[in-house]
Amino acid sequence: MPAGQQEMTRADAPVVTHGPDSHAVDSVIRRRFANRRYARRPVSQQMITDILEVARFTPSGANIQPWRVYVLAGPEKDKVSQALLRAHTDERDQHASEYAYYSPELPEPYLSRRNEFGRIFYGSLGIAQSDLAARAGQTAKNYGFFGAPVGLLLTIDRRLATGSWLDLGMFIQTVMIAAGARGLQTCPQETFAKYHRPLRELLPISAEEMVVCGISMGFAEEADTRGLMPKVAVGEFTTFVGFADATEGDPSWDTAKT
Structure with a gap:
């Protein structure tokens, strides 16, 4: 392959001769949650490679593919965890992210949703929202990847604009699915x-x-296979325009012709 030439990703893509199993895909998405307890079961490099092999098909504007991934396991992951824990414990106030994740003043309904998250999450752990020390202790568990055997760290080129962050978000979701x-x-x-x-x-x-961001990844402990967070109904965030009232069983859509 000539220097600088990117791999053509479509030529080696599998030919799909039937529609996707929507129930299987839906089930994976519905069962996904932010897991914070992992079984002591290893995950192979090949499995992570297979996941990233799928995720590389994530769409991106002008196909610039703005993601970069660092995959950590074993002693090297432990070394990173120890450094992060030291920074969090000893010099927390000396560090700051290079971008703002939340607006400094969240409007409604987003402020109420974040407050509800705090009540549900910390309440499930028996931590009062006013207990800053206990909350910091819970935050510290992030840097051990919650005991997961694999940790991913994702970066983006700072010279790119907001649209590339959308692409990165789609990539992260694809990795998790x-x-x-x-x-x-x-x-x-x-x-x-x-x-x-x-x-x-x-x-x-x-x-x-x-x-x-990072992503902890592994097999969940049996006792922690449920999500806690409520999700708003479709009607709360969607406006349908131009649809007929009765769309079920519409004979104009013939899947055999697609």
């Missing part, structure tokens, strides 16, 4: 962005790369 299809659970974690400086000391992250 592909992991779920293989029986794994995940937890996307923005908190790694705060400690980009110690991460740069341990990983070959270039100056142009901005640390966006």
Whole structure:
């Protein structure tokens, strides 16, 4: 392959001769949750490669594919975890993310949803929202990847614009769905962005790369296979325009012709 030429991803894509199993896909998405308890069961490099092999087909504007992934396991993951924990414990106030995840003043209904998350999440752990020390202790568990055997760190080139962040978000979701299809659970974690400086000391992250988030990945403990967070109904965030009232069984859509 000539230098600089990208791999053509469509030529080697499998030919699909039938429609997707929507129930299987729906089930993976519905069962996905931010898992924070992992079984002590290893995950092979090949399985992660297979997941990323699927995720590389994520769409991106002008096909620029703005994601970069660092996959950690074993002693190297432990070394990164220890550095992050030291930074979080000893010098928390000296670190800051390079981007703003939340608006400084959340309008409604988003503020109420975030407050509800805090009540449900910390309440499930027996932690009062006013107990800052206990909350910091729970946050610290992020940096051990919640005991997951694999941790991913994702970066984006800081010279790119907002549209590429949309592409990166689709890539992250695709990674989590592909992991779920293989029986794994995940937890996307923005908190790694705060400690980009110690991460740069341990990983070959270039100056142009901005640390966006991490993902813990592994098999969930049996006792922790349910999600806690309520989701709003479709009618609360969707406006349908131009649809007839009765669309079920519409004979004008003939799947045999597609």
